[in-house]
Amino acid sequence: xxxxxxxxxxxxxxxxxxxxxxxxxxxxxxxxxxxxxxxxxxxxxxxxxxxxxxxxxxxxxxxxxxxxxxxxxxxxxxxxxxxxxxxxxxxx
Numbered sequence: 001x002x003x004x005x006x007x008x009x010x011x012x013x014x015x016x017x018x019x020x021x022x023x024x025x026x027x028x029x030x031x032x033x034x035x036x037x038x039x040x041x042x043x044x045x046x047x048x049x050x051x052x053x054x055x056x057x058x059x060x061x062x063x064x065x066x067x068x069x070x071x072x073x074x075x076x077x078x079x080x081x082x083x084x085x086x087x088x089x090x091x092x
Contacts, residue, residue: 008066008073012036012052014080023066030062036079045081053078 052060
């Protein structure tokens with residue numbers, strides 16, 4: 001990151017739509033994910049029910065920072081519900 005830039009824009013793809021979020025490179029991705037979910041009006045589910053993947057399909061841990069992951073400005077990240085998330089409550 002040239003010139004010591006502290007913010008980059010990450011593009012979160014949610015349900016096929018792009019949601020760019022200005023992100024601090026030293027902050028955990030979890031805060032950016034929450035903002036992307038709010039911007040996309042996907043607030044009805046707990047953020048823990050979502051998973052983040054890079055363009056190659058690799059799972060990204062939300063406690064890591066863009067700097068740790070060497071994410072670049074404009075990186076496209078895919079946010080989707082975890083498999084099995086939102087199923088019915090356990091039967092009694």
